[in-house]
Amino acid sequence: MASYEIIGSREKAVAIVEISEDERKRQKEIVKEIMRRHKHVKTVLKKLSERKGIERIRSYRILAGEKNTEVMHVEYGYKLFLDPRKVYFSPRESTERQRIASLVKEGETVMVMFAGVGPFAIAIAKKQTKVERIIAIEINRHAVKYMKRNVKANKLEDKIIVVLGDVREKCQDFYGKCDRVVMPLPHKSELFLDIALKCLKNGGWIHLYVIKKEEDVEGFAREIASAINAKEYFVKRVLPYAPRVNKYCIDFRL
Numbered sequence: 001m002a003s004y005e006i007i008g009s010r011e012k013a014v015a016i017v018e019i020s021e022d023e024r025k026r027q028k029e030i031v032k033e034i035m036r037r038h039k040h041v042k043t044v045l046k047k048l049s050e051r052k053g054i055e056r057i058r059s060y061r062i063l064a065g066e067k068n069t070e071v072m073h074v075e076y077g078y079k080l081f082l083d084p085r086k087v088y089f090s091p092r093e094s095t096e097r098q099r100i101a102s103l104v105k106e107g108e109t110v111m112v113m114f115a116g117v118g119p120f121a122i123a124i125a126k127k128q129t130k131v132e133r134i135i136a137i138e139i140n141r142h143a144v145k146y147m148k149r150n151v152k153a154n155k156l157e158d159k160i161i162v163v164l165g166d167v168r169e170k171c172q173d174f175y176g177k178c179d180r181v182v183m184p185l186p187h188k189s190e191l192f193l194d195i196a197l198k199c200l201k202n203g204g205w206i207h208l209y210v211i212k213k214e215e216d217v218e219g220f221a222r223e224i225a226s227a228i229n230a231k232e233y234f235v236k237r238v239l240p241y242a243p244r245v246n247k248y249c250i251d252f253r254l
């Protein structure tokens with residue numbers, strides 16, 4: 001069976017399937033089987049590309065079902081409205097979002113760069129109800145529209161500030177105001193470390209996401225820690241990405 005993931009709720013979900021050249025002849029059968037197994041799947045999308053461009057979105061083809069692929073996804077009790085054809089979203093990262101949320105202390109101001117439809121910001125605000133403020137910056141207009149809707153749907157308007165724009169420009173308003181910076185843009189987060197450091201008040205935490213080979217990650221983390229003068233750092237493997245290559249989060253304490 002081809003690998004697939006499901007995004008959405010019991011009422012309506014979308015299945016995203018990866019079909020290799022070898023499996024192409026069985027494509028119709030695969031789609032039928034997914035829809036038979038998961039009655040709530042209303043559309044089956046086939047991945048046509050890797051994630052690409054600044055917005056990290058794939059191309060898809062609808063193999064079966066409805067054209068409207070907007071869904072409401074629920075994780076850890078909070079709602080996320082989104083359309084996987086217009087925004088980045090990965091349900092497989094929900095455990096990592098909970099890990100970050102559980103690190104946040106009372107009274108913190110948190111900067112979430114590259115915020116997407118808001119899953120990190122919402123996970124944090126739901127888990128640490130005494131967080132002072134979360135600033136969530138995102139460049140994709142569709143994602144920002146969904147993030148605003150998600151903040152409202154989860155009644156977090158008093159905690160989360162949603163900002164449309166480029167992190168490099170929009171963070172300036174928050175320099176020296178944050179206790180923690182989350183940087184979930186694994187292919188090039190490190191290029192924004194100068195901005196993250198400026199966002200911090202007087203020390204704090206930076207959570208930097210990277211894709212690295214197993215044998216390279218420790219050296220990379222050590223180098224960055226030394227470059228930014230981190231007091232300590234921890235490397236956490238988040239998800240497998242390719243053979244011997246993983247997505248990691250490196251937590252730096254400044």
Ligand code: SAM
Pocket residue numbers: 054055056088089090093113114115116117118119120137138139140143165166167168184185186
């Ligand atoms: N944090 C979200 C999540 O976990 O679902 C989205 C992560 S996705 C890997 C990275 C996001 O960063 C995309 O939504 C993309 O549009 C956004 N992005 C990329 N470059 C950006 C920039 N310079 N400023 C603001 N957002 C940016």
